[in-house]
Amino acid sequence: MIPTIPQNPLIRIAYGAYVALFFIYLALPLTVVAVFAFNDSQFPSLPWEGFTLDWFFGSERPMIGVFHEGPILRAIGTSVIIGLAVSALSVAVGTTNAFLFNRYQFRGRGLLYVLMLLPLVIPGIVLGISILVFSSTLANAAWDAAEFDIQALRPGLVLVILGQFSFVTTIATLVIAARLQKFDRTLEEAALNLGANHLTAVRTITLPYLAPAMIGAFVVSFLMSFENFNTTLMLVGSDSPLTIAMFDRLKLGSTPLLNAVSLLLMLGSSLLALVMIAFQRKS
Amino acid sequence: MTTPMPDLECDALTKRFGSATAVDNVSFTVPAGSFFSILGPSGCGKTTIMRMIAGFLEPSSGDIRIKGRSVLDVPPNKRPVNMVFQHLALFPMMNIADNIGYGLRRKGMAKAEIARKVDEALDRIGLPGIGARQVDELSGGQKQRVAIARCMVLEPDVLLLDEPLGALDLKLREHMKVELKALQAAFDTTFVYITHDQSEALVMSDRIAVMNAGRFEQMGTARDLYYRPQTAFVAGFVGDANRWQGRVTRAEGEALEVKTDGGLILRAISPGRKLPVGDRAEVFVRPEAIRLAEDSAQLSHFDTQISGHVATILFNGAASRVIVMDATGAEIEVALPQSGEFAHLTRGAGVHIGWSGDQGNAFAVARP
Amino acid sequence: MRAGQKLGLILLLTPLLLWLSLLIIIPHIDLFLLSLRERVGVRQYETGLANYTTILTEPLYMVTFARTAMMSILATVLTLLIAFPVSYYIAKMARGRARSVLFLMCLVPFWVSELVRTFGWMILLRESGVISGLLQWAGLAAGPVEMLYNDAAMMVGLVYTSMLFMVVPLVTTLDSLDDAVIEAGYDLGGSGPSILREIVIPHAMPGIVSGSIVVFMLSLGNYLTPTMLGGKDSLWFTQMIYSQFIVRFNWELGAAFGFMLLILSSLIVWAVLRLTGQTLEKTMG
Numbered sequence: 001m002i003p004t005i006p007q008n009p010l011i012r013i014a015y016g017a018y019v020a021l022f023f024i025y026l027a028l029p030l031t032v033v034a035v036f037a038f039n040d041s042q043f044p045s046l047p048w049e050g051f052t053l054d055w056f057f058g059s060e061r062p063m064i065g066v067f068h069e070g071p072i073l074r075a076i077g078t079s080v081i082i083g084l085a086v087s088a089l090s091v092a093v094g095t096t097n098a099f100l101f102n103r104y105q106f107r108g109r110g111l112l113y114v115l116m117l118l119p120l121v122i123p124g125i126v127l128g129i130s131i132l133v134f135s136s137t138l139a140n141a142a143w144d145a146a147e148f149d150i151q152a153l154r155p156g157l158v159l160v161i162l163g164q165f166s167f168v169t170t171i172a173t174l175v176i177a178a179r180l181q182k183f184d185r186t187l188e189e190a191a192l193n194l195g196a197n198h199l200t201a202v203r204t205i206t207l208p209y210l211a212p213a214m215i216g217a218f219v220v221s222f223l224m225s226f227e228n229f230n231t232t233l234m235l236v237g238s239d240s241p242l243t244i245a246m247f248d249r250l251k252l253g254s255t256p257l258l259n260a261v262s263l264l265l266m267l268g269s270s271l272l273a274l275v276m277i278a279f280q281r282k283s
Numbered sequence: 284m285t286t287p288m289p290d291l292e293c294d295a296l297t298k299r300f301g302s303a304t305a306v307d308n309v310s311f312t313v314p315a316g317s318f319f320s321i322l323g324p325s326g327c328g329k330t331t332i333m334r335m336i337a338g339f340l341e342p343s344s345g346d347i348r349i350k351g352r353s354v355l356d357v358p359p360n361k362r363p364v365n366m367v368f369q370h371l372a373l374f375p376m377m378n379i380a381d382n383i384g385y386g387l388r389r390k391g392m393a394k395a396e397i398a399r400k401v402d403e404a405l406d407r408i409g410l411p412g413i414g415a416r417q418v419d420e421l422s423g424g425q426k427q428r429v430a431i432a433r434c435m436v437l438e439p440d441v442l443l444l445d446e447p448l449g450a451l452d453l454k455l456r457e458h459m460k461v462e463l464k465a466l467q468a469a470f471d472t473t474f475v476y477i478t479h480d481q482s483e484a485l486v487m488s489d490r491i492a493v494m495n496a497g498r499f500e501q502m503g504t505a506r507d508l509y510y511r512p513q514t515a516f517v518a519g520f521v522g523d524a525n526r527w528q529g530r531v532t533r534a535e536g537e538a539l540e541v542k543t544d545g546g547l548i549l550r551a552i553s554p555g556r557k558l559p560v561g562d563r564a565e566v567f568v569r570p571e572a573i574r575l576a577e578d579s580a581q582l583s584h585f586d587t588q589i590s591g592h593v594a595t596i597l598f599n600g601a602a603s604r605v606i607v608m609d610a611t612g613a614e615i616e617v618a619l620p621q622s623g624e625f626a627h628l629t630r631g632a633g634v635h636i637g638w639s640g641d642q643g644n645a646f647a648v649a650r651p
Numbered sequence: 652m653r654a655g656q657k658l659g660l661i662l663l664l665t666p667l668l669l670w671l672s673l674l675i676i677i678p679h680i681d682l683f684l685l686s687l688r689e690r691v692g693v694r695q696y697e698t699g700l701a702n703y704t705t706i707l708t709e710p711l712y713m714v715t716f717a718r719t720a721m722m723s724i725l726a727t728v729l730t731l732l733i734a735f736p737v738s739y740y741i742a743k744m745a746r747g748r749a750r751s752v753l754f755l756m757c758l759v760p761f762w763v764s765e766l767v768r769t770f771g772w773m774i775l776l777r778e779s780g781v782i783s784g785l786l787q788w789a790g791l792a793a794g795p796v797e798m799l800y801n802d803a804a805m806m807v808g809l810v811y812t813s814m815l816f817m818v819v820p821l822v823t824t825l826d827s828l829d830d831a832v833i834e835a836g837y838d839l840g841g842s843g844p845s846i847l848r849e850i851v852i853p854h855a856m857p858g859i860v861s862g863s864i865v866v867f868m869l870s871l872g873n874y875l876t877p878t879m880l881g882g883k884d885s886l887w888f889t890q891m892i893y894s895q896f897i898v899r900f901n902w903e904l905g906a907a908f909g910f911m912l913l914i915l916s917s918l919i920v921w922a923v924l925r926l927t928g929q930t931l932e933k934t935m936g
Contacts, residue, residue, distance in 0.1 A: 002743050002833050004339040006358050019740045022733065023753075026760050029771025029811070032781055036774060046784035093666045100663035104656075110932075115671050117931055121864065121920050122675075123872025125889045126909045129896055130678035133685050133906060166674035198655070227764040230874050230889070234896065243766050250770060250879065259774075262767040269762035339834055360837040372835035376853035385849070386839035437839065 030266065037259035055260040066260045075245035079226050082157065082241055086164045087221035091214055093165075094172030098210075101173075102180045119167035128234030131163050156237030163231045168224050172217040179213035180206075212279065219276045223269055288351050290315045290473040291336070291364075291441050296345035298331050305331045307497035308345070313441070313475060313490075318467050320476045320484040323494035324520070329477040332494075333443050336475065337366045349440050360389075365434035366443040370450060371426055373418045379405075379429055380414030386437040404432040407469065423451045424459055428466070435470050444476045448483060460486045481521050485509070493517045511554065515646040518567040525568045525616050528648060531560050539645050541566050545613045550586045550640030556647065563648040570604055571618040572642035575625065576635045585637030589615065593632045607636055679913070686906035702907035712891065712908075719888040720915060722802070723870035726809040730817045730866050731859065733810065738821035739851070743830070754822060761815040769879045772808050773799060776880070805881035812876055813869045817862040824858030825851070860929045864920050871916050888912055 040052035059068045066072060101113060119127065132155065139153035152158040183206060191201035207214075229243050236244050242265075246258060291313040298306040306328045313319040321329045334340040336347055338359030346353050354362050365386075374382050383404055384397045392400075405411050408428040413421070421429065427447060434442055444463075448456045464487045467474045478484050484491045485505040492502040493516070501513045512518035519526060529543035537552045541564050551566045558564055576582050579590065591609035596619065603619040605628065617636055619625055628634075689701040706712045741753045760768060775781050776798040786792040798804055828851065836846040852859070877887035888908065895905030924931060 002830055003746065004334070004830070004834060005837055006338070006341070015736070015740065015744075019737055019753075022737045023756060025811070026757065026814070029768055029775060030760055030763065031771075032774045033767055033771040043779065046779070046781060093670055096663045096666050100660070100667060104660050104663070106660060112667065112671075114931055115675070116667065119675060121868055121916065121931075122679075123868060123889070123912055123916055125872050125874055125892055126679075126682075126913050127675075129892060129905065129909045130682040131674060132896070133902065134678035134681040137681055137685075162674060166670070169670060223762060227766075229765055230872055233874060233893070243764050246764075246766050246770075247875070250766070250773075254770070254773070258770060262763070262770060265767060266763045270759065273758075273762050337834075337838055339837075358837075359834070360840050360842060362838075364838075366835070366838045368831045368835055370829070370831060372829060372831040374832060374835070374850055376850065385836070385841070389840035389842070389845060433839065 033259050033262045034266065036256055037263045039256050039259075042255060055256045064257070066257065066264060069257065071245060072242070072257070072261055075240055075242040078157070078239050079241040079243070082161055082164065083222040083225040085161045086168055086225040087218045089161070089165045090168040090172040090221045091176075091218050093169050094176050094217055095210070095214060097169070097173040098177035098180045101177060116170060116173060119170045122167070124167070124228070124230030125234060127166055128163055128231040131159060131166065131231075132234050135159055135162075154237065155235055157239065159235040159237070160232050160241065163235045164225045164228050167231070168221045171224065172221050175217040175220060176210060176213045179210055183209055215279060216276055219272055223272065226269070287315060289313055290350060291319075291475065292346075292348040292351075293332070293336070294346040294348070296332065296335065296347065297343050298328070298335060298340060299343045304497050306335070306342075309494075309497075309499055310345075311492060311499065311502060313473055315473055316471055317489040318464065318474045318476065318487055320478060320488040320491045321494050322478055322481055322484040322491050322521070325479055327494045328497040329494050330445060333366070333445055333475070333477050336441070337364060337443055338362050363440040364443055365437055365439040365441075366445065367430045367434060367447045369445045369447065371430040371447065373426060373430055373433070375418050377418075378414065379416050379418065379421070382418065382429060383414075383433045383436055385433065390437075400436050404436045407435075408432045408466070424455050424462075427451070427459055428462075431463075431466060435472065439472065441473045441475055442470075444474060446478050446480075448478070448480070456480075456483075463487055485521070493520060495520070512567070512644055513555070515565050515567070515648075518644050518646065523570055523616070525570065525573075527566050527613075529564060529566065531558050531562050531564050531645075534558060534560050538640060539564070541643075541645060543613070546611045547589070547609065547613055548587075549643055551643030551645035552641050553645040556645075558645060558647055564645045565648050567644045567646075568638060568642060570616045573615070573617045573636050573638045575605065575607075575617050575620065576637070577633075579635040582635055582637035584639075586640045587643070588635065588637040590633070590635050591615070593628060593630050593634055596628065596630065605634070607634055682906050683910055685903060686910050688903050690903060702904050703911075705904065706907060706911065711886075715886045715888055715891060716911065716915070718885070719871060720919075722806070722809075723867055724919075726806060726813065726870040727863050727867045729806065730810050730813050731863060734814060734817040734821055734862070735855075735859075738818050739825055741818075742822045742825035743828070743833070757818045757822075758815060760811075765812055765875055768812060769808055769875055772804070772811065772880060776804050776807075799880060800882045802882065802885060805877055805885070808876040808880040809870050809873060812873070813866040816865040816869060820858040820862040820865075821855060822858075824855045828854045856927055857929060860923060860927050864923060867919060867923075868916055871912065 037055055038051050038053070039049055040054070041049040054065055056065045057067055059065065097116060101109070101116075135153040139150050142148050142150050142153075187205050187209075188201045191205045192198070196204065226241075227243065229247070232241060232244060233247075240248065242261070246261060249258060289312040292311075294310050296306055296309045297304065309328075309332065311319075321332060323329045331340060335342050338354070338357065342355070347355060349363055354364075374385065377385070380398075380401050383401045387397045387400060401414060402411070405414060408431065410425060410428060413425070418426065418429075430447065431442070448459050448463075451459060460483055463474075463476075467487075476484070476487065485508075488505060490502065490504060491508055493500045493508060495516050501508060501517045503511075508517055508521045512521065518524060527541070527543040527545070527547065527549065529541045529547075529549070531539050532542045532548075533540035537554050539551050539553055539558055541549045541551055543549060543566070549566050549568075551564075551568075553564075574582060574585065579588065582588050589607075589609050591607045593605055594608040594614060595606040597604040597606070598619075601621060603621060605617045605619045605625075607615045607617055609615065615636065619628070686702055687698050687700065688696045689699050691697050706716075737757075741750055741757070745753055773780070777783070778795045778797040778799070780798070782798060783792070783796040786796055787794070832850060832854075833846060836850050841849070872889060874887070874889040874893060877885070878890060881887065889912070892905050892908045892912065895901045895908060920931075923929075
């Protein structure tokens, strides 16, 4: 069952057909979402009423396009802010974690490593409610003690960021640690030998080597944050990020406006991914 | 009297990949119970031949016969040949006993029978009682033997070995050469061995084919290849040699006199090859065929004699060499005898060297 | 340990410990404590297992719980069965450029939000949807066909949404299987099925396990797909957590639900790891 083994051509064709079918299955939902963004109709469904760009640029009711739809634009802005904050935090902590597990042998290291992996196997919604419960415990305690309301601990932007950060960090750690694992320690020793001190050696040799992984981790974190639904759902306040805003609209009924937003999302994340691939290939 | 049926015959075997010809019209037969090696640099097509015999590649033309029967239509899992892979390809997901028993299980043999045969094979390779161990608990040499045992329990007509010693360190490789030869004798099976390491081929093989650029350059015993190379490639590839290019100045039958481009006058022979006066020639002389002396009188019976001084001494135990530089500035590599005679030799010392003309092999230089 | 090294260790340890304690460990302990709290009056609470006994004695809760678990296991098995041949094809059959293109094509759908993917299935499957329209156009159906809001639609969505997390680990582990090992299997007389059983699957086990664990977790914790594609009467456990927390504001019961979900998922992950002799570090790290 590898190309060097002679194989019945019928089986080979059937196998190829199965793989083709699989890719159709993968492409189908995204294709229809993209296509119906251009349907000149109130509903993202057949029949096809003709091609239009109004769902992107329209400014009059009933066809208000994405670029004139205030709430959606605001939600995108919120998502970007959350995404940037989560990525920055996750890459920072992910990098220190990677160094910790790569460079230090200490008691409890194994246990900490397993704990570090745990967020991957905790359902997102449970992560969300546990942080919700704990933060309101803290907020209530502050209120009971001093009649002081800590807004940051109530559902809202800060909690969403913390909630997403709590599991995205694990991914960032794994991505960065994987590259650090491959780093040749003797390069650092060579730098020390040539007169650098420890911090300078890390700054001038190790961090540049890690940069592709850190950028990769940043992009992955951003995408995960942008896409996140379960954890965010439990922690969201009045200003919803895009996924929640779209979910609320979808519950009320869909218009091709949602298709248009989705198409922009696809383009955006593909672009981001391409940039990342190009960058990684270059280094 | 009929000659016994050869175990393996390849007939005008050719393999093309697109426009490139990896194996070009190669024919050979391997008699039953012999150790046959294909020796060549990497990329010469030897692996392609081996994979065609094993069934992982289909020849573009030609035929492969095992015990007289063409196997071209036989899939690899039904061919009566087994292969020891370059990196051995032991199954890491199984223990040693399961590795060796794998092929027997495929034949549907009873469990007890398999266990008996596996134990027998482990005894045979001198590793009794290791059946329960995992692959990565074994040393390189032990893995090697297990990989051979895994094939031999199936009693194949031909065992193919694809540079199996390549991954071992030098010391172990030397040891395994002897051991492989002994295993082949013990199992009394036909081995086809491919390698780029001439010493592996020379030590173990009954017959060797030297391969280059898809063709067999020469086929013969180790001595044939070493003493009577038929092409310049073989002369250069098998063993070490000093090589000079020049022009034939005199020819008496097979015996020649060649003046090198550096001005050195050499005698050489060209058995079976015509090299008229005036033609460009390349002469190969082995360092161990050159005699070293401090007194030129000791060399009077040699027809090629040169005087010079020691430029460098490359001490390497039994394989030590002296680089001698003559008056024209040519450097000649000479074996340094370790009989104590030259123990005091130092750089710059004047020495004489000489060899007899039939130790120099001359070949025509292909016109560009 | 030298002083400088000790300082480095402390500096690196601090963010890790802050993160794990403040966002993972203490919140879960707090969640557990909350689940043990029973409301007996206005702002009056007692500690006890009342919330858990409520769950265990209320058939709707238990049925939903069991249903969620079974459906998630089914989704995991289906994802594995669908993904394995494709992963094998990418890792072992495709060569060179084709192979990286195919792999990339597997990743692309997952760069966009799960919401968009679910939305796509809604457009395809609903009464006025594309497939219904095509069926009518082809004369295979007399009127609009509703394919949305049932378990099958939900299963399609769950499998689709988790596909990537199965394909990537499978391709990675299968890729590390040396072709020579498969060839050796054939050379020694093995046939396709026996090599699959004795060589390929044992080798791919770490990938199968880690893929299955992640897919199972994602299915179990999924809220969007069951809500958007599933039927009105087929509840998912996450929906009950959501409704206790956000709609009914009964956090105590919701916390108990959450904790049961956590225990269920940990139990199954642990069981799978034990059964296959893998460890969390090896399969996830």
